[in-house]
Each structure stands twice: as C-alpha cells, then as structure tokens.
Amino acid sequence: MPVFLDSRDAGFEAGFSGLLNAKREDAVDVDDTVAAIIADVRARGDAAVIELTQKFDRIALTPDTLAFSPEEIEAECARVPAAERAALELAATRIRAYHESQRPEDKRWFDEYGAELGWRWGPVGAAGLYVPGGLASYPSSVLMNAIPAQVAGVERLVICAPTPDGVVNPLVLLAAKLSGVETVYRIGGAQAVAALAYGTETIAPVDKITGPGNAYVAAAKRRVFGRVGIDMIAGPSEILVIADKDNDPDWIALDLLSQAEHDESAQSLLVTTDEGFGRAVMQAVDARLETLERRAIAGASWRDYGAVVVVRDLAEAARLSDRVAPEHLELCVADPEALLAQINHAGAVFLGHWTPEAIGDYIGGPNHVLPTARSARFSSGLSVLDFMKRTTLARMTPEALAAIGPAAEQLAISESLEAHGLSVRARLERLNR
Amino acid sequence: MPVFLDSRDAGFEAGFSGLLNAKREDAVDVDDTVAAIIADVRARGDAAVIELTQKFDRIALTPDTLAFSPEEIEAECARVPAAERAALELAATRIRAYHESQRPEDKRWFDEYGAELGWRWGPVGAAGLYVPGGLASYPSSVLMNAIPAQVAGVERLVICAPTPDGVVNPLVLLAAKLSGVETVYRIGGAQAVAALAYGTETIAPVDKITGPGNAYVAAAKRRVFGRVGIDMIAGPSEILVIADKDNDPDWIALDLLSQAEHDESAQSLLVTTDEGFGRAVMQAVDARLETLERRAIAGASWRDYGAVVVVRDLAEAARLSDRVAPEHLELCVADPEALLAQINHAGAVFLGHWTPEAIGDYIGGPNHVLPTARSARFSSGLSVLDFMKRTTLARMTPEALAAIGPAAEQLAISESLEAHGLSVRARLERLNR
Numbered sequence: 001m002p003v004f005l006d007s008r009d010a011g012f013e014a015g016f017s018g019l020l021n022a023k024r025e026d027a028v029d030v031d032d033t034v035a036a037i038i039a040d041v042r043a044r045g046d047a048a049v050i051e052l053t054q055k056f057d058r059i060a061l062t063p064d065t066l067a068f069s070p071e072e073i074e075a076e077c078a079r080v081p082a083a084e085r086a087a088l089e090l091a092a093t094r095i096r097a098y099h100e101s102q103r104p105e106d107k108r109w110f111d112e113y114g115a116e117l118g119w120r121w122g123p124v125g126a127a128g129l130y131v132p133g134g135l136a137s138y139p140s141s142v143l144m145n146a147i148p149a150q151v152a153g154v155e156r157l158v159i160c161a162p163t164p165d166g167v168v169n170p171l172v173l174l175a176a177k178l179s180g181v182e183t184v185y186r187i188g189g190a191q192a193v194a195a196l197a198y199g200t201e202t203i204a205p206v207d208k209i210t211g212p213g214n215a216y217v218a219a220a221k222r223r224v225f226g227r228v229g230i231d232m233i234a235g236p237s238e239i240l241v242i243a244d245k246d247n248d249p250d251w252i253a254l255d256l257l258s259q260a261e262h263d264e265s266a267q268s269l270l271v272t273t274d275e276g277f278g279r280a281v282m283q284a285v286d287a288r289l290e291t292l293e294r295r296a297i298a299g300a301s302w303r304d305y306g307a308v309v310v311v312r313d314l315a316e317a318a319r320l321s322d323r324v325a326p327e328h329l330e331l332c333v334a335d336p337e338a339l340l341a342q343i344n345h346a347g348a349v350f351l352g353h354w355t356p357e358a359i360g361d362y363i364g365g366p367n368h369v370l371p372t373a374r375s376a377r378f379s380s381g382l383s384v385l386d387f388m389k390r391t392t393l394a395r396m397t398p399e400a401l402a403a404i405g406p407a408a409e410q411l412a413i414s415e416s417l418e419a420h421g422l423s424v425r426a427r428l429e430r431l432n433r
Numbered sequence: 434m435p436v437f438l439d440s441r442d443a444g445f446e447a448g449f450s451g452l453l454n455a456k457r458e459d460a461v462d463v464d465d466t467v468a469a470i471i472a473d474v475r476a477r478g479d480a481a482v483i484e485l486t487q488k489f490d491r492i493a494l495t496p497d498t499l500a501f502s503p504e505e506i507e508a509e510c511a512r513v514p515a516a517e518r519a520a521l522e523l524a525a526t527r528i529r530a531y532h533e534s535q536r537p538e539d540k541r542w543f544d545e546y547g548a549e550l551g552w553r554w555g556p557v558g559a560a561g562l563y564v565p566g567g568l569a570s571y572p573s574s575v576l577m578n579a580i581p582a583q584v585a586g587v588e589r590l591v592i593c594a595p596t597p598d599g600v601v602n603p604l605v606l607l608a609a610k611l612s613g614v615e616t617v618y619r620i621g622g623a624q625a626v627a628a629l630a631y632g633t634e635t636i637a638p639v640d641k642i643t644g645p646g647n648a649y650v651a652a653a654k655r656r657v658f659g660r661v662g663i664d665m666i667a668g669p670s671e672i673l674v675i676a677d678k679d680n681d682p683d684w685i686a687l688d689l690l691s692q693a694e695h696d697e698s699a700q701s702l703l704v705t706t707d708e709g710f711g712r713a714v715m716q717a718v719d720a721r722l723e724t725l726e727r728r729a730i731a732g733a734s735w736r737d738y739g740a741v742v743v744v745r746d747l748a749e750a751a752r753l754s755d756r757v758a759p760e761h762l763e764l765c766v767a768d769p770e771a772l773l774a775q776i777n778h779a780g781a782v783f784l785g786h787w788t789p790e791a792i793g794d795y796i797g798g799p800n801h802v803l804p805t806a807r808s809a810r811f812s813s814g815l816s817v818l819d820f821m822k823r824t825t826l827a828r829m830t831p832e833a834l835a836a837i838g839p840a841a842e843q844l845a846i847s848e849s850l851e852a853h854g855l856s857v858r859a860r861l862e863r864l865n866r
Contacts, residue, residue, distance in 0.1 A: 083843055084843060084844075084847050086840070086843075087839075087840035087841075087843035087844050087847075088844065090837065090840045091840060091841075091844060094544075094837070097544070098550055101540060101542070107534060109534070111527075111530070111798070115797070116784070117531055117797065117798050117799065119799070120773075122777055122778075124810060124811045125777070125778070125810060135849070138848050139844070139847065139848070140844055140848065171847055207810040207811040208811045226666060226806070226808065228811060229808070229810075229811035229812055233659060248859070248863075250859055251856065251859050251860060254852055254855045254856035254859055255856050257852040257855075257856075258850070258852040258853040258855075258856045260852070261850060261851070261852045261853070262850070288852070288855075292851055292852055293849070293851040294849070294850070294851060294852070298852065336828070340553075340826075343824075344555055344558070345555075345558070345822075345824075346824050347824065347825070348824065348825040348826075348827070349824055349825070349826050349827075350827055350828075351549070351826065351827065351828035352828050352829070353860075354828075354829040354830060354831050354833070354834045354860060355827055355828055355829040355834075356856040356857055356860060357856070358841055358845060358850075358853035358854070358856045358857055359827065359829060359834070359837070359838070359841055359857065360825075360827055361841070361845075361853060362840070362841040362844045362845065362853075363837050363840050363841045363844070364548070364550065364827040364829075364837075365544070365550050365827065366550065366552070366825035366826070366827055367825065370825075371822075373659070375659065375662070376822065376824070377557060377558060377640040377662075377822075378557045378640040378641045378661060378662035378822060379662055379822055380822045380823040380824075381823070381825055383823065385818070389778075389804075389809065389810075389811060389812055389813045390813040390814070390816065391776075391778075391779050391780065391781065391782055391809070391813075392780070392781040392782070392793075392799035392800065392803075392814055393773075393781075393782050393784065393799070394781070394782075394783055394784065394788055394792065394793055394797040394798070394799055395769070395783075395784035395785050395787075395788055396785070396787040396788040396792060396797075397787060398787050400787070401787045401788075401792070404523065404527070404792070404796050404797075405792070406520075407519070407520035407523045407524060407795070407796050408520075408524075408791055408792055408794070408795040408796045410516055410517060410519075410520035411517075411520050411521065411524060411572070411573055411795045411796070412791060412794075412795065414517050414520075414572065414604055415571050415572070415573065416568070416726070416727070417691070417694060417695070417727070417791075417794075418694065418725055418726045418727060419687055419690040419691040419693070419694045419721070419725055419727070419731065420691040420694070420791035420794060420795075421791070422687045422690075422691075422721075423684065423687035423688050423690075423691045423789040423790070423791045424789055424791055424792065426681070426683055426684050426687055427684060427786075427787060427789060430681075
C-alpha cells in the first residue's frame with residue numbers, strides 16, 4: 001500500500017523522511033565486468049566490439065555493418081506510419097525551438113585599466129548518444145539528447161543503439177534522422193561506451209557521451225568520465241504533484257501513474273491541502289490500475305514508493321517539495337505562479353491544470369532528461385550548455401599590467417611560486433626601463 | 434631533456450602523439466581506504482571525523498573546535514601584512530567583477546498556441562569548498578572557488594581546510610573572509626568530504642563540493658558524486674604557449690616555468706614558428722632553472738614533459754594546440770585575435786605579449802580552476818553556473834493542449850506508455866465535451 005501521511009500527525013516527520021530516504025535502486029556491482037570490457041575494447045577495437053555484440057545481442061556484425069547504412073535507415077524510416085512521423089516531427093520542431101533559446105552568448109569588455117576580459121563559447125567536437133535497446137528504446141530520448149547537441153553546433157553526432165536479436169526500432173532511426181545524427185551504430189552496453197570514448201578502427205572517438213542505459217552502461221560512463229564528458233547518471237524517475245481540492249482526481253491519478261509505469265523503482269508523490277481529495281486520488285489510482293497495460297510495473301511502484309501527503313497549506317507543500325527536490329513537479333493549484341515563487345529545487349515544473357507531465361516528456365519543448373534522486377538541489381536537466389564549453393579570455397595592456405601586475409607578484413610570493421611572480425616582474429621591468 | 438620537435442620531420446607525428454599521451458599521473462588506488470573512511474563518518478559522525486583528524490593531521494579537536502571561532506579568524510587575519518592583504522583584496526574585487534557578469538538570465542515566452550515556456554535559475558542551497566593543507570594551501574584558490582558561489586547567491590558557504598600539526602595559513606582565512614564564507618572547519622582528507630556530503634552532528638551537509646585535493650580527496654569526491662554535486666577532478670596543470678620570433682625568450686621561459694614549478698607532473702609546451710627562437714627559449718629555461726627556488730620540481734617537469742615544437746605557420750600551431758586542448762593557452766603573437774579565431778579547445782586564453790598566465794592565476798578576473806588533461810574539449814572552467822541550477826517551466830493552456838496534446842498521446846502509444854497518453858487524453862476529453 002502507498003503511504004498516506006498527514007503533516008499534523010505525530011509520526012509525520014519519520015514517515016516523510018522514510019519517503020525521502022527510500023532506497024529505490026539496488027546498485028548492481030558490475031564494475032569489474034565493465035572494466036574488463038573497456039580494457040578489451042581498448043586493446044582489440046572492432047574485434048572486441050563485434051565479439052561482445054555477438055555474445056550479448058546475439059547478432060553477427062562486421063566492421064562494415066557496425067553502422068546502419070543510409071539505405072537501411074531510409075528503409076526503416078519508410079516503415080513509420082504517417083501519424084507517428086508527424087508526431088515525431090512536431091516534437092522535434094518544438095524541442096529545437098525551445099533549445100535554440102538556450103544558446104549562450106559570448107561576452108567581451110574592458111576594465112578600468114584597459115585590460116580586455118571575457119569568454120567565448122564553442123561546441124564540443126563530437127558527441128555520442130546512447131540509446132537503449134528493447135523496451136526502453138525511446139525515440140523521444142533520441143530527440144531530447146540529439147537536438148541540444150545539434151543546436152549547440154556539434155560537428156559530429158553519432159548514436160549507439162543496440163539491436164538485440166536484430167530487432168530494430170524504426171522510430172529511433174527516424175528520430176536520429178530528424179535530429180541531424182550522422183551515424184547510428186548497432187552496438188550497446190559497456191562495449192559501446194568504450195568504443196565511443198576510446199575509438200576503434202571503425203568508430204572515431206567522441207568528446208562527450210550522453211543518454212540513459214542499464215547498470216553496465218552507467219558503470220562504463222562513470223569509468224570513462226574524464227577521458228570524455230558524460231551527462232548525469234540517471235536514477236529512477238519521480239514526480240511530485242502539489243494539488244488543491246479543485247482538481248479531477250482521475251487526472252492527478254493518471255499523472256502519478258505516468259511516472260509509476262516507467263519503472264518499479266519510480267516514485268509518485270501527491271502533496272495536497274485536502275484529505276478528501278487525497279483519498280479520492282488513491283481510489284482513482286486503484287481504479288486505473290485495474291486496466292492499465294503496465295499495471296504490474298505501475299502497481300508495484302505505487303505500492304512500494306507512492307504516497308499521498310496531506311498538508312496544512314501550500315507554503316508547507318512547497319517546503320516539503322524542496323526537501324524532495326523532485327525531478328518533475330506539477331503545480332495543480334489555482335495560482336501556480338505564486339506557488340512557483342516558493343519552490344527552490346525541481347528539475348522541471350509543470351504549471352496549472354492543463355500541463356500533465358507527459359507533455360514535458362514528449363512535446364512541450366523543455367528537455368526530459370532531468371536530475372533524479374534529489375539532485376535537482378545542485379544540477380539541471382540536459383541543455384545546449386551540456387554540449388558546449390566556455391573558454392575564458394584575458395588580454396592585458398602594458399598599462400593594465402603595470403596597474404595590477406604587482407598584486408599578482410605579491411600573491412605569487414605569498415604562495416611560494418617564484419616563477420609566477422617573475423613572469424610578471426620581467427615584463428614590468430621592461431616598462432620601467 | 435625536454436622534447437624538441439619539428440613538424441617537418443618524419444618522426445613528428447609519433448613524437449607529438451607521445452606528448453599528448455604521456456601518462457603524467459600515477460593513479461594511486463586509495464578507493465578502499467576512502468570507502469572505509471566515508472562509511473565511518475556516516476556511521477559515527479563527529480567522533481569519526483575527530484579521530485581521523487587526530488590520526489592524519491596530528492591535532493586534537495572537539496565538536497566545539499572543529500570550526501575556527503570568529504575570534505580565531507580575526508586574530509589570524511590580523512597577522513596578514515598590509516601588502517598581502519591589499520593584493521588579496523584587489524584580486525577578490527576583480528574576480529568578483531568578472532564573475533558577476535556570468536549571472537545567467539531567466540527566460541519566459543509564449544509559443545504560437547499560447548503555451549508559456551521558459552526556465553528559471555537558482556543557487557544551490559549550500560556549498561562546501563575543499564582547501565588543501567600544507568604546501569598547496571593557496572589563498573587564491575579560496576577566492577576562485579568561493580567567489581563564484583557567493584556571486585551565485587549560495588546561502589551557506591563553508592570551507593574544509595586541514596591544519597596538519599596545527600599549522601594555519603592566515604591568508605586562507607583572510608581569503609575566506611573576503612569571499613563570504615560562513616564557517617571554516619579545520620578538517621581535511623576523505624573525512625572532510627564525507628562530512629560535507631552526509632553531515633555530522635556539528636557539520637550540516639552541503640549540496641555541492643568543489644576545490645582541489647590529493648588522491649584521497651579526489652577519490653572521496655568521486656564516491657559522493659550523485660549524493661552531492663562536485664566540480665571536475667583536476668589533473669596536473671599544463672600550459673601551451675604559441676609564440677612567433679618576436680618575443681623575449683626569457684619571458685616565455687618564465688611563463689613555461691610558472692606551470693612547471695607547480696608540480697613534477699605539470700606540462701609546459703612551446704609551439705613556435707621559429708626554430709631559433711625555440712632554441713633560445715630552451716636556453717633561457719635552463720638559465721632560469723639554475724636559480725629558481727622550486728628548480729627541483731620545475732626542472733623535473735620540464736625534463737620529463739616539457740617540449741618545444743617548431744611549426745610551419747600559425748595555422749598549424751592552432752591545429753596542434755586543439756589536439757592538446759590545453760588548460761592554459763598563451764597567444765604571444767602579433768595578431769592574437771586572428772589566431773584565437775582558429776582555436777577551438779582551451780580552458781583559458783591569454784592574449785598578446787603582456788598577459789602572462791600568472792595574471793590569470795591571481796588577479797585577471799577569470800577563474801583559475803580550469804579543465805586539465807585535454808578535457809577542455811568538452812568542459813569549462815569553474816563559474817557561477819557551477820553553483821546554480823536551472824528549473825525548466827511549462828504551462829499549457831486548454832488551447833495549447835488541444836493543439837499539441839494529440840501528438841504527445843501518439844508518441845506515448847508508440848512507446849507503450851499508456852498512462853502518459855491517458856493523462857493527456859483525459860484532459861482533451863474534457864475539452865471535447
């Protein structure tokens with residue numbers, strides 16, 4: 001049974017802390033296996049990737065068939081029904097428009113001594129996106145990872161998408177095509193991450209790897225971090241809905257279930273100012289769980305990690321939400337802007353009654369790759385900035401160096417870094433001649 | 434002997450690749466030790482921190498003396514000579530001014546269907562800065578880590594700075610005071626990182642940990658990553674200088690040595706269009722190495738990892754520099770702007786003859802915490818953004834949901850996520866009634 005808590009009850013703090021600290025993921029220790037796979041790919045390149053793909057995905061590849069050919073991609077894309085194609089195209093257009101407004105600006109200025117300061121942004125050279133195979137092979141994730149990279153101006157954008165037993169998801173290939181992906185490799189697991197990070201005879205290395213994956217992929221990303229950039233290591237999905245009594249319990253129930261159906265470890269929380277409404281939502285969830293296709297998964301998630309929390313007022317709801325720092329936060333209240341002003345930590349906020357979280361997963365425009373497991377306290381969803389880097393710039397004039405150089409020299413002496421000081425001193429002496 | 438390469442020579446590519454791939458750091462495996470320390474601090478809190486500090490730093494603390502008292506900080510700061518204080522204050526002022534221009538902007542707009550989209554930035558709640566003890570206890574690093582956090586609006590900013598054998602660096606405390614740090618704990622190592630990440634009875638946990646440290650600190654940061662945010666794991670420092678013949682060899686020699694003196698693993702590279710100038714710089718380095726205070730360190734770094742590379746022209750220099758993606762890049766040429774336009778990957782660029790890299794370490798304004806080990810290909814130096822996070826916002830209207838909702842529903846069906854689709858469908862049905 002999901003937890004039903006009331007903030008006025010004596011045991012509330014213990015119950016709420018329990019929700020926060022629920023260990024929703026059993027970290028499988030695959031680190032040794034992954035280390036061996038990475039070493040093998042580094043040592044043997046294509047041959048290792050091909051062998052491992054034969055072993056794990058049961059398909060026989062050659063260096064020539066590691067990637068889908070343009071013809072194969074065209075043929076697969078042609079299989080996508082028109083309605084799905086149109087939906088994917090609308091999603092791509094909207095995601096692109098949103099992310100285009102994220103392009104950062106370069107800046108240059110002169111200080112009071114005439115020194116020029118500033119910075120310049122540039123794209124990473126090459127990015128590799130990981131797309132899981134099987135059930136979790138989501139075309140929407142392709143758009144959400146590839147479009148920010150494309151908008152950033154990344155020159156080479158490739159995908160690794162395993163095809164276990166040769167099963168291909170044509171929507172994934174269409175999404176790749178819509179987002180400017182150059183090459184799609186039909187490889188996965190730690191071997192794909194290793195190939196992207198270190199390169200093989202056929203696969204050129206990239207600078208940044210993003211995208212979701214299983215425990216092996218996550219462990220491999222952690223291991224290659226530093227050699228290449230990675231995005232966050234995503235945990236199970238979560239949603240927190242703050243709702244007053246003026247909501248349709250069935251809408252809110254479906255919003256909660258749309259997280260719960262992702263994964264048995266997903267967490268769906270309702271925080272409401274009205275106990276009766278909270279009970280009505282629980283009933284609505286149960287009713288929907290009778291027929292939902294993924295009721296086994298959604299039911300387990302709701303039973304093990306779901307909760308309804310009754311609070312005194314919306315201010316208290318905001319405080320509790322900040323303690324959760326939810327990945328997704330719906331504000332289903334009369335004045336969502338006033339409530340938003342009280343929220344500090346959330347990955348994505350969905351305002352008002354007409355913004356179900358699923359809109360954000362697909363078509364709203366903002367990214368659906370968001371910080372999980374309370375990490376919205378300190379991190380952000382995926383964006384164009386994740387595929388760019390900033391170079392800082394400084395240009396002293398003789399006058400500026402004369403003005404501020406002596407202080408640098410002083411600090412260098414304080415830190416016992418003599419050559420630092422001398423590199424300034426030598427120049428100042430020229431000026432004093 | 435440092436390497437002397439000419440891009441016209443047959444063996445050039447092998448020699449240059451050797452420079453790129455020189456393994457400059459022996460990764461000490463301290464992971465098991467660190468895991469045990471973190472577990473101990475999580476289990477026993479203050480008691481563990483105090484015991485470990487006694488063991489590693491040979492000082493006896495109590496929960497009351499874990500942090501410096503305001504009186505102690507005042508007394509230590511009063512010991513700082515006026516010239517050093519003035520230099521540190523000027524540095525703080527300039528670093529603050531530079532970073533204030535990095536504050537990101539919130540954004541909101543309406544799309545063609547009346548849906549409101551955008552994002553909002555906010556500071557992380559609390560940040561902890563690690564400041565090494567002993568020789569590498571640099572007040573400039575305190576400013577470079579704390580001021581961006583302060584500018585970001587971080588509410589609680591604390592420092593962990595070990596004091597082995599009770600030795601305190603008053604400049605570190607003054608730098609902390611100048612940058613709005615609330616509390617300075619005299620603890621270090623993995624135990625300090627664990628205390629910051631998980632909290633103890635005395636030390637409240639933080640959301641983000643930044644700052645340099647030894648192998649134990651780096652391993653601890655890797656381990657707590659996810660629980661809290663961390664900055665990059667910094668490797669040994671490096672500089673690449675691109676210089677034409679119209680430079681003073683002694684200036685360039687000092688610039689190279691100002692990296693080399695940091696660390697025996699530091700790397701200093703000169704890329705020049707003039708062989709004679711390159712040889713003159715090598716001589717100037719040797720001459721300076723005869724008297725430099727840190728000649729043992731700088732000499733070893735220069736001998737093992739230093740290099741002079743002669744190239745045909747500046748375009749080739751830019752291409753080679755991009756392969757290195759140096760942490761620090763000096764452009765000591767007649768037209769540094771033209772050369773800058775050809776550079777893609779560098780942490781910080783210093784333009785022209787009057788901008789020795791040391792200016793950037795202390796007083797230029799840009800941050801000196803920069804990507805090392807070729808990671809400037811995909812990452813940036815520390816900035817205000819590292820202490821902020823972005824929450825994306827979306828608010829549909831009934832009209833907007835009617836326009837784009839069906840596409841979301843279609844994609845949900847394609848991905849077999851029924852509840853996602855139903856959460857949209859239920860709302861659309863209300864509109865159709």
